[in-house]
Amino acid sequence: MTTGRECAWAKRSLEEQVYHDTEWGVPTHEDSVLFEFLVLETMQAGLSWTLVLKRREAMREAFDGFDINKVAAYTPDKESQLLENPNIIRNxxxxxxxxxxxxxxxxxxxxxxxxxxxxxxxxxxxxxxxHWQTEADVPAITPLAEQISKDLKKRGFTFVGPTIVYSFLQAIGMVNDHIMSCPCYERLTK
Structure with missing residues (x-):
């Protein structure tokens, strides 16, 4: 439901509008959802968020519902099958x-x-x-994202550079980067 005052990036597609209005910046604490967002941010690297959201359901199906245990058990054969799936991001x-x-x-x-x-x-x-007035004010990385990125890499993660990590922090609500005129900003700061 757009009002004309929300974050500008959320106006590019219906998928982004819905994601912005219902998920982005909402504090998330369920491990299965945190893993899903981490996977989605990884898949987004170098691509548009619209593309990721359009393929989200196909990825959910292909990646076994983002089930951590099932994904941890993937074999080279499973990875080869995934690379043949035209409905997901195949990098x-x-x-x-x-x-x-x-x-x-x-x-x-x-x-x-x-x-x-x-x-x-x-x-x-x-x-x-x-406390951002415009989308241009929102940083792409922060010292916190750099710190977490280093720690995740040390623990064996890949595709967790500071920009990806900062996007992840925004997605899971650790950071509320809705601009101040966005209705979601007020709702999430109460």
């Missing part, structure tokens, strides 16, 4: 990262009790609220 390195990142995700769950406990500890469980 060999991104597909290979699925299993690697799922295994690293599971290690974090074992160490911290959940990925949620690990990732939100960087912010002491609180969302960081940006």
């Amino acid at each position: 060999r390195l991104k597909i290979a990262s699925l299993r690697k990142n799922a295994l690293a995700f599971k290690k974090i769950q074992a160490e911290f009790g959940s990925f949620d406990a690990y990732i939100w500890a960087f912010m002491n469980g609180e969302s960081l609220v940006g």
Whole structure:
């Protein structure tokens, strides 16, 4: 439901509008959803978010509902099958990262009790609220994203550079980067 005051990027497609209005920036704590967003951000690297959202359901089906245990068990044969699926993003390195990142995700769950406990500890469980007037004010990376990126890489993740990590933090609501005139900004800062 657009009002003309929401974040400009959410006006490019219906998929982006719905995602912006219902998911982006909403604090998320369920590990299965956190893993899904991590996969989607990985798949987005170098591509448009519209493309990712248009292929999201096909990826959900192809990637076994983003089930961490199933993805962690992917074999080279499964990866080859995925690379033949025209409905998903078929980048060999991104597909290979699925299993690697799922295994690293599971290690974090074992160490911290959940990925949620690990990732939100960087912010002491609180969302960081940006106070941006325009979309141009919103940063692409921050020192926090750089810190988390380094830690994730150290733990075996791939496709987790600071820009991808910052997008992930925005997606899961650790950072509220809706512009201040956006109705979602007010709703999420209450």
